[in-house]
Amino acid sequence: MILRKLTTLLLSVIAVCSFAQEPLLDLKYEQNYTPTYDEIIEMYELLDAKYENATLVENGQTDVGKPLHTFIINNEAEFNPETIKAQGKSVLLINNGIHAGEPCGIDASLKFADNILRNADNLAELLENTVIVIVPAYNIGGLLNRSAYNRSGQTTPYETGFRGNAGNLDLNRDFAKCDSENARNFNRLFTKWDPDVFLDTHTTNGSEHQYSVTLIAPSPDMFPPSQENFIREKLLPGLYRNMEKGEYELIPYVSWMYPDPKMGIKMTQETSRYSSGYASLFNCYGMMTENHVYKDYADRVKSCYQFIEVLAKFTSANSEEIIESRKTGRKESMTAKTYPINFELDTTQFSMLEFKGYEVDYNQISPVTGLPRFGYDKTRLYTEEIPFFDVYNPAEEIKIPEYYILPQTWNRVIERLELNGIEFMRLPNDTTMEVEVCYIDEYSNASRLNNGHYFHDKVSTTSEVQNIKYYAGDLVIPVRQKKINYLLEQLEPKARDSFFRWNFFDQILDQREYFSSYGFEENALKYLNEHREFKKKFEEKRQTDPEFAKNHRAQLSYIYSNSEWAEKSYKRYPVARIY
Template sequence: MHIRHRPALAAALLASATAAVGQTPAALSGLPAAILPPALPWSGASERLIVAGDDPWITPAERSDFVTTPRQAETRAWLERLDAASPLISIETFGRTGEGRDLLLVRASKGAGKDGTPKPVVLVQAGIHAGEIDGKDAGLMLLRDIALRGKHALLDRVDLVFVPIYNVDGHERMSRWNFPALRGPLEKGYVGNARNINLNRDYAKADAPETRAMIALLRRLDPVLYIDCHVSDGFDMQYDITFTYAGWGRYAYHRATADWLTERFGPKVMRALSRAGHIPTIYPSPVDTRTPVSGIRQAPEGPRYSTGYGDFIGVPTVLVENHMLKPYRQRVLGTYVLLEAALALAASDGDRIAAAKAGDRSSRPATMLTRWQPAAQPIGWVERFRGIAFDTYRSPATGRLEQRWTGKPVTFRMPVIGQEPVETVTLPKAWWVPGEQVEVIDRLRLHGIDFETTASPQRAHLDRVRLREVAVQPAQDGRLPIKASFDHEPVVETLPAGTVRVPADQPLGLLAAALLEPEAPDSLLAWGFFPEILSAPPRAEDFIDAPLAEALLERDATIRTAFAAKVAAEPAFAADGAQRLAWLRERLPGRDRFHHVYPVWREP
């Protein structure tokens, strides 16, 4: 079928499914009701947050009865009108997208505190995945009620900084075919930005202009609380508003902020949501969506994610994951309740949060977990998990059994699948980065990691890392990641002037380790920042290298023994002269200084 026919196909599919359930297209939210599972009936006290249809400050989502969400221009116009009406509201641009659109933030503030110092900031962002846009419409409602409807006391001890649309370019690519499992709004934005980079995989490598702007904003504000609003995928269940933190709190790299989140934030917000008629829980990340009773997964997180990044920089960070199959209206109202409760708690717990942040930033861990695997036994159980029943049917499309959710509530005992460590690295005193690695040094500077640049050559005892079993991974978010095994060897190097030394003893030492330790899963090496080390080394003709390899075997007993063992164990290797010579070439004196050599040294 030609591409020009696909819009007609989409319209026909929608019309067919619509007719099957007797609805008009205007009544639909995303996919037709014939495809999405049944929605559970719901009503709650949070419905009182919705204003009357003739209210002059009704938000665009409220006006549509939460069927649609406004585009960027309408969102901005509404906010600018609110800014003009209230001295508590101000708008600014903090960056631009790849396609040149403004990145907007809204500050709700009563000004500095009594002592003249700025108040702590709660930073809330919506639309990092632009189809998951609940936070935008909830934030508009909350800003209105703070500015004009008597909730200004929320600003007595904190400021709210709200980013209504983080991934603006993706947001403006609205379609009812984006995020098809989400029950509303009718049209949704796209997951990636203009370059199809998933911004919630970009915090560590920071390739996107949006990410770079957000990191700069985080450094400027240093918020007491950072909230990232999403909508989940997974399986059907009764819970509507779910949230979590880095490593589910259990596996966080920094303990003080994680403890505040689990001990203070979680219980407070759970109570507020329950009182408002919602059914909250900690985000149940499924081990297997096709078999929900397999369990929910909890694991460490790297700094590619907002929550992981917040953990590594010592900022309490919350991931909101509203349940995809709950109606948009219900999800938006639950998000409003969560944000309001979060503001109130941040105001009352300001000193506690500041102490937790300071404690994390003063910690100097000696090791860092880099690889883990699912624990052999559950680490806990949810005794009465509130799920939804399903049956199966034979799909003519897939030829296999597929799920069909019934909408009938069930409860069952759900295992929590944790992780156990596989690899932990001991952190060095420092890392040394060659001055020519400008892209890496740019990332260190962007993240605010301290480093010093040498003015003269430095001779040092260092740890050099060689890669083996290197495998380039499928393209992801604008990069070609790699996986490898590593050999460490002590060397004495004279490093030229202009080399950068990154000490581990600094507030962001753990983030430096996550970016520069070769074994770290979100390291710049793992993201493919050093493609030059994958190039084949220069080589002489075989009639030169073969005698050199013979001489190497004759004089080096260790290499001779390893070579003989490999020949005996691997018949394909034994029969392939090119492979045999390549293996020996890598062990000849004067090896290439680039090939499979990590160009960052570690200072033990």
């Protein structure tokens, strides 16, 4: 009995001493300073050296030649994802510095890692059911391009990194298309850890209001029913409620309805180009904090820190339910008959939300130009109930196929499937298969570059069944696998961030065979004489269409396009379906 009491006393003393430890890291966000890339890594190396249950790991290179790090925190010296998953623990992945001029998450994550590791009580509470994986700095090229003049609407911190990476890409538009080495290694990292909850930390100047931190939440309607219910009934109410208990309230990201926030704000939907939209493809609860650029930097860091702490506690407390909801969601996705590839906001459904804003003023006079401008009157604060629109209805759905067939020539697409752990087989022999193919009827090109691409918009298609020759080594991809959502979003041409829209299949839009008006004449005449029904249609068109009747080239083109001479592969999307 005496020995047991002494042991208990000793453990209590150790816990108190652990709690009383001073912070290891010298963070200077209160002085409007955010650390350089080298300082960030040095601080995580300090934590790695001091604590056995945390480690700093390299995960391949980034475009600037520096490694992509993760800092893993566990309640034991176990850092293997497979072992951790087998123990039934959930994984919370936090990404920082994707836009290097928005560094509050970098400081907040450093503070969080320092505090959790030196506080035995927090360590036991948060890490019993959860492992936390932090990407200290994602856009390293942008962080190294540091200046006081990188972000014109931001006054603090005094120096920050640059929005673009070393190759001038916006990395938060690159998760699906993977042009950057950063994204390719992030895809590998995400596949390896398969996180249950994901957070990407940002800063926004999109609107002016009284909050330091806002949230782009996982859009419930993009998830299968069980996960939609979990988001609406437990995840979001829990996060908002627990944030309200702290110093900083949380509000949905303020994407407001014109002409005034009082008209309401709408939930945003992030597609797979964005980090949180990419995460949702894998039934992961992906979200973004958007701290408010017009607030003091210290408040931005502290409010981001508070959210990270709230999210970590929620993930730990609900670890088992989060894991099970993902399993159930995957089963629901794999047995669904249709899949929505586009959504539209339902403006008839909304809830009321307390909003603390500033009055909008469309007639402010600019102190710079002396001319009228849009702005906010920060002397006129208000708190009002406003509509919050968070329901999206499917605008277009597709029937889910059982298999996709992808010719091996499309190696850039195959590489990305492999990065994300997609299961597929290769044909052992040459064979002819009856498949459904679609043709790209119409599409529009962006008038300017979008992150290095001329993105295709307004895509329309028609489908038909054809017998197509495939070759040994071509891919047969079972659609009903764990990562079904990724397959549908990336391989269906009309999906919002599909590989087609990002120009991975543009060769099919370029016609290879053609006809000359002189050279085709003999074959055209022969074709008409051999196809009497078609010749009759051709003559009727000449009689009813005067412009057609006067145009030699148009008439030959009509014959060519409606004959076996026409190039069957022109505009034929190469990913075929089998139902």
